[in-house]
Amino acid sequence: MKEKFARWNVLFLQYLKRDWKKIIFWILGLGLFSGGFVPAFVEISKGQGLIGMYETMKNPAMISMVGPTPVETAIEYTLGAMYANEMLLFCALFAMIIAALHVVSHTRKEEEQGLTELVRSFQVGRQANSLAVITEILVINVLLALFTGGVMISFGADTISAEGSFLFAGSIGMAGIIGAAIALAMSQIMPTSSSATGSTLGIVGLLYILRAGTDLSNVGLSMINPMGWTYLTYPFTENNWLPLILSVAFSILVVIISFALEGGRDMGAGYLPERGGRATAKKSLLSVPGLFIKLNKGVMISWLIAFVIMGAAYGSIYGDMQTFIGSNEIISQMFTLSGFSIEESFTGTIIMVMIGLVSILPIVIVNKLFSEEVKMHLSQLYSTKVTRAKIYWTNVFLSILAGIVGIFLASISLGGTAISVMGENSSMSISDFLSAGFNFLPSVLFFIGLAAFALGFAPKLGKVIYVYLGYSFALNYFGGILDLPEWFSKTAVQSWIPRMPVDKFDGVIFISMTVISSALMLSGYIGYRRRDLVEGA
Amino acid sequence: MEKIVSVQGLQKKFGKFKALYDVTFTVNAGEVVGFIGPNGAGKSTTIRTLLGIINRNAGDVKIFGKDVWKESLEIHKRISYVPGDVALWGNLTGGEIIDLFIKLHGGGDKNKRDYLINRFELDPKKKAKGYSKGNRQKVGLIAALSVDSDLYIFDEPTSGLDPLMEAVFQEEVEKIKRAGKAILLSSHILSEVERLADKVVIIRQGKIVETGTLDELRHLTRSTVTLETQGNVDKMRSVKGVHDFKQKDNQATFSADNEFINDILSEAAKLGVKKFECVPPTLEDLFMRHYEV
Numbered sequence: 001m002k003e004k005f006a007r008w009n010v011l012f013l014q015y016l017k018r019d020w021k022k023i024i025f026w027i028l029g030l031g032l033f034s035g036g037f038v039p040a041f042v043e044i045s046k047g048q049g050l051i052g053m054y055e056t057m058k059n060p061a062m063i064s065m066v067g068p069t070p071v072e073t074a075i076e077y078t079l080g081a082m083y084a085n086e087m088l089l090f091c092a093l094f095a096m097i098i099a100a101l102h103v104v105s106h107t108r109k110e111e112e113q114g115l116t117e118l119v120r121s122f123q124v125g126r127q128a129n130s131l132a133v134i135t136e137i138l139v140i141n142v143l144l145a146l147f148t149g150g151v152m153i154s155f156g157a158d159t160i161s162a163e164g165s166f167l168f169a170g171s172i173g174m175a176g177i178i179g180a181a182i183a184l185a186m187s188q189i190m191p192t193s194s195s196a197t198g199s200t201l202g203i204v205g206l207l208y209i210l211r212a213g214t215d216l217s218n219v220g221l222s223m224i225n226p227m228g229w230t231y232l233t234y235p236f237t238e239n240n241w242l243p244l245i246l247s248v249a250f251s252i253l254v255v256i257i258s259f260a261l262e263g264g265r266d267m268g269a270g271y272l273p274e275r276g277g278r279a280t281a282k283k284s285l286l287s288v289p290g291l292f293i294k295l296n297k298g299v300m301i302s303w304l305i306a307f308v309i310m311g312a313a314y315g316s317i318y319g320d321m322q323t324f325i326g327s328n329e330i331i332s333q334m335f336t337l338s339g340f341s342i343e344e345s346f347t348g349t350i351i352m353v354m355i356g357l358v359s360i361l362p363i364v365i366v367n368k369l370f371s372e373e374v375k376m377h378l379s380q381l382y383s384t385k386v387t388r389a390k391i392y393w394t395n396v397f398l399s400i401l402a403g404i405v406g407i408f409l410a411s412i413s414l415g416g417t418a419i420s421v422m423g424e425n426s427s428m429s430i431s432d433f434l435s436a437g438f439n440f441l442p443s444v445l446f447f448i449g450l451a452a453f454a455l456g457f458a459p460k461l462g463k464v465i466y467v468y469l470g471y472s473f474a475l476n477y478f479g480g481i482l483d484l485p486e487w488f489s490k491t492a493v494q495s496w497i498p499r500m501p502v503d504k505f506d507g508v509i510f511i512s513m514t515v516i517s518s519a520l521m522l523s524g525y526i527g528y529r530r531r532d533l534v535e536g537a
Numbered sequence: 538m539e540k541i542v543s544v545q546g547l548q549k550k551f552g553k554f555k556a557l558y559d560v561t562f563t564v565n566a567g568e569v570v571g572f573i574g575p576n577g578a579g580k581s582t583t584i585r586t587l588l589g590i591i592n593r594n595a596g597d598v599k600i601f602g603k604d605v606w607k608e609s610l611e612i613h614k615r616i617s618y619v620p621g622d623v624a625l626w627g628n629l630t631g632g633e634i635i636d637l638f639i640k641l642h643g644g645g646d647k648n649k650r651d652y653l654i655n656r657f658e659l660d661p662k663k664k665a666k667g668y669s670k671g672n673r674q675k676v677g678l679i680a681a682l683s684v685d686s687d688l689y690i691f692d693e694p695t696s697g698l699d700p701l702m703e704a705v706f707q708e709e710v711e712k713i714k715r716a717g718k719a720i721l722l723s724s725h726i727l728s729e730v731e732r733l734a735d736k737v738v739i740i741r742q743g744k745i746v747e748t749g750t751l752d753e754l755r756h757l758t759r760s761t762v763t764l765e766t767q768g769n770v771d772k773m774r775s776v777k778g779v780h781d782f783k784q785k786d787n788q789a790t791f792s793a794d795n796e797f798i799n800d801i802l803s804e805a806a807k808l809g810v811k812k813f814e815c816v817p818p819t820l821e822d823l824f825m826r827h828y829e830v
Contacts, residue, residue, distance in 0.1 A: 121590075124613070126589075266591035
C-alpha cells in the first residue's frame with residue numbers, strides 16, 4: 001500500500017490549493033445551472049403549461065435527447081417531474097464531461113508536461129497522484145450534490161421535495177464520479193493525453209446515443225447503461241435510489257481496474273501503442289489557412305455538431321406548438337406576434353436565439369489567434385516571410401466562414417426537423433428558415449468585427465466580447481416579457497435586425513451593419529499590424 | 538567502496554523499438570559519474586528507469602542495493618533528481634514549489650534553501666509561468682540541493698543556465714562530492730563533466746560503449762603532438778605509432794599512440810628538439826570518436 005499511495009494526501013492538498021478557483025467555479029456554475037432553473041420552470045408550468053410540455057416530451061425526438069419520464073398521464077406530470085425530465089440528463093452529462101476532462105488534465109496531461117516526473121522522483125507512491133485526483137473529484141462532486149440540492153430546496157416550490165432534490169443532485173454528482181472513473185481508466189490505456197480525452201468523450205457520447213436508442217425501444221435496457229443511471233432515478237416521481245447504488249459499484253470497480261492497470265505501466269505511456277504520426281506534412285497543412293484550419297478543426301467540428309443538435313431540439317417542438325405555447329401566458333408573450341401563425345412568430349424568435357449561439361464559434365476562432373500568440377506558438381511563424389496581414393485576415397476569414405456554415409447548419413436543421421414533425425400542417429418551407437437565419441448574418445459579422453477590433457487594439461479584452469454576447473442574448477431572450485424601453489433593447493445588436501419571417505427583410509440595415517462590421521475588422525487589422533506581439537504573458 | 542547505483546544488462550523496449558540494449562555501469566559513494574551520449578542514445582530512459590518511473594524489460598537495476606521498480610519509495614528517500622527541463626505549475630511561485638518539493642522529499646534545511654535561493658539569484662516570489670527556462674532550472678536545482686541525499690541524479694541540469702550560474706552549480710556539486718555523496722551527471726556540456734566527473738560512461742544507441750576514469754579513457758586514445766626540430770622533421774613520418782602526419786617547414790603535427798610515446802621521443806631527440814607539445818585528448822575528442830563511428 002505504502003509503495004503505491006505514499007503521500008497522496010500531500011498531493012491531494014496541493015490539488016485543492018492549485019484548483020480552488022476552478023472548484024468554486026465548477027460547483028457554483030454547475031450547481032446553479034442544475035438547480036437554479038426552478039423559478040423558470042414554475043413559470044412554464046402555469047396554466048396548461050405542464051400538459052403542453054408533457055405532450056412535447058412524449059415526442060420521440062425529445063425522448064432521444066433528454067430521456068423519458070415515468071409519468072403515464074398528463075395530470076401526474078408535476079413541476080418536479082418536468083424538471084427532472086428536462087434537466088437531469090443534460091446536467092449529468094455536463095458533470096460527467098467536466099470531471100473527465102479534469103481527471104485527464106491531472107493525470108496524463110501532467111505526465112506529458114513533465115510535472116509528474118519530478119514529483120515521482122520524491123517519496124511519492126506510483127499511484128498516489130491517481131488517488132489524489134479521484135479523492136478530489138469525490139469531494140467536488142459531493143459538494144456539488146449538496147449545493148445543487150440545497151439550491152433546489154431553497155426555492156420552496158411545490159412538488160420539489162427534499163428527497164427528490166437530493167436524489168436529483170446526487171445523480172448529477174454520481175455522474176461526475178462515473179465520468180472521472182472512465183477517464184481514469186482511459187488514461188491508463190491510451191498512449192497520449194489527447195487520445196485519453198478523446199476516447200473518454202467518445203465513450204460518453206456512445207453511451208448517450210445508446211441510451212437514446214434503448215429509451216425509445218425498451219427503457220429496461222437503459223438500466224444497464226451508466227448514462228441511464230442518472231435520469232432513471234426519476235427524482236420527484238419514483239425516487240428510485242437503485243441506479244445510484246449501481247453507479248457507486250461501477251465507479252469503484254472501474255477505479256480499481258484503473259489502479260491495477262496503472263501499476264503495470266510506464267509513466268507517459270499507455271497500454272495501446274502510440275499511433276505513428278505522419279513523417280511529412282500533408283499538403284493541406286502547408287499554408288497559413290491550412291495551419292489555422294488544423295488548429296481550429298476540433299473546436300469547429302464540435303460546435304457545428306452542437307448547432308445541428310440545437311436546431312433539431314428546437315425544431316422538434318413545432319409539432320405540439322399550439323398546445324404548448326397557447327397554454328402559457330408568459331411563453332406566448334415571448335413568441336406570439338399578432339397576425340402570424342404561431343410557428344412563424346416562434347421561428348422569428350428562435351432563429352435569433354440560435355444565431356446568437358452560433359456567434360460564439362467565430363469569436364472563439366478570432367480569440368484563438370491571441371491565445372496562440374501568448375503561448376508563443378507563432379513566434380517562429382512571425383519571423384518568416386508570412387506577413388501579419390496574412391495571419392490576421394486568414395483568421396478573420398476562417399471565422400466568417402465558420403459563422404456562415406454555422407448559420408446554415410442551425411437553420412437547416414431547425415427547418416428540416418420542424419417541417420418533418422409538422423407534416424402536412426406546415427405553412428413554412430425550408431427556404432423560409434434559411435432566409436430567416438441568414439438575415440442575422442450581419443449580427444454574426446458584427447461580433448467578429450468586435451473580436452477582430454479587440455485583437456488589434458486590446459487583445460486581452462477579447463474575452464469581454466463573450467460578455468457582450470451574453471448580455472445581448474439575455475436581452476433578446478427576455479426582452480419580450482420585460483417590456484423594456486426602446487433605447488435599452490437597442491443596446492443588443494440583434495434587436496436592430498427585423499425578425500423574419502414575421503417582419504420584412506430590411507436591406508438598408510443588412511448592408512449598413514455589414515459595412516460597420518467590415519470597418520471594425522479593417523481597423524482591427526491596422527491595430528494588429530502596429531501593436532507589439534504579446535509573448536508568454 | 539560502497540556501490541550506490543548498480544546497473545547490470547538493462548534493457549528497455551518501447552513497443553517494437555528497443556531503446557536500451559545493454560546498459561551496465563556502477564556509481565560508487567563519493568564518486569561523480571559523467572553520463573554522456575548523443576541525443577536519443579538512451580540517457581534519459583536510463584535515468585527514468587533508475588527513478589522507477591518506467592519499468593525495464595530485462596536486467597538488474599539497483600540503488601542502495603534495492604530494486605528500483607519494487608522499492609522506489611525507499612530509494613527516493615535518499616535521492617535528489619533534477620531533470621533537464623524542469624516543468625512547473627504556472628500558477629504557483631518558485632518559492633512555493635521549492636517548499637513543496639522539499640516537503641515531498643521529506644524534510645530539508647530551511648537555511649540551506651534560503652542560502653541557495655540567494656546564491657542562484659532566484660526571485661522566489663514570481664509565479665512559475667513567468668520564469669525563463671534558466672529560472673525554472675534553478676527552482677529544480679535549489680529544491681534538489683536543499684535536501685540531504687546520498688545520491689544525486691542530474692539530467693542535463695544546467696541547460697539554460699548562464700555561465701555564472703553554471704559555475705555556482707559546479708561549486709555546489711563539488712561540495713556534495715566532498716561530503717561523500719554519489720552523483721550521476723548526465724550532460725552535454727563536456728567541460729562540466731570533465732571538471733566534475735571521476736568516471737565517464739558513454740552511451741550510444743542504447744549500449745554503453747565506454748566506461749572508465751578520464752585517464753583510462755585518454756590512454757586508449759592518441760594524443761596530439763606538435764614537434765619542431767633542428768633536423769628534417771620529415772623523418773618522423775615513418776616512426777611507429779605516428780599517425781596523420783602533417784608538416785610545415787620544420788614543424789610537424791601528428792597524433793601519437795600513447796604506448797609508443799617513448800620511442801617517438803627518442804627518435805625526435807636524434808633530430809634535436811626545439812619544441813615538443815603533447816596534448817591529451819579532451820573529452821570532446823573521446824566523445825566525437827564514439828559519436829562518429
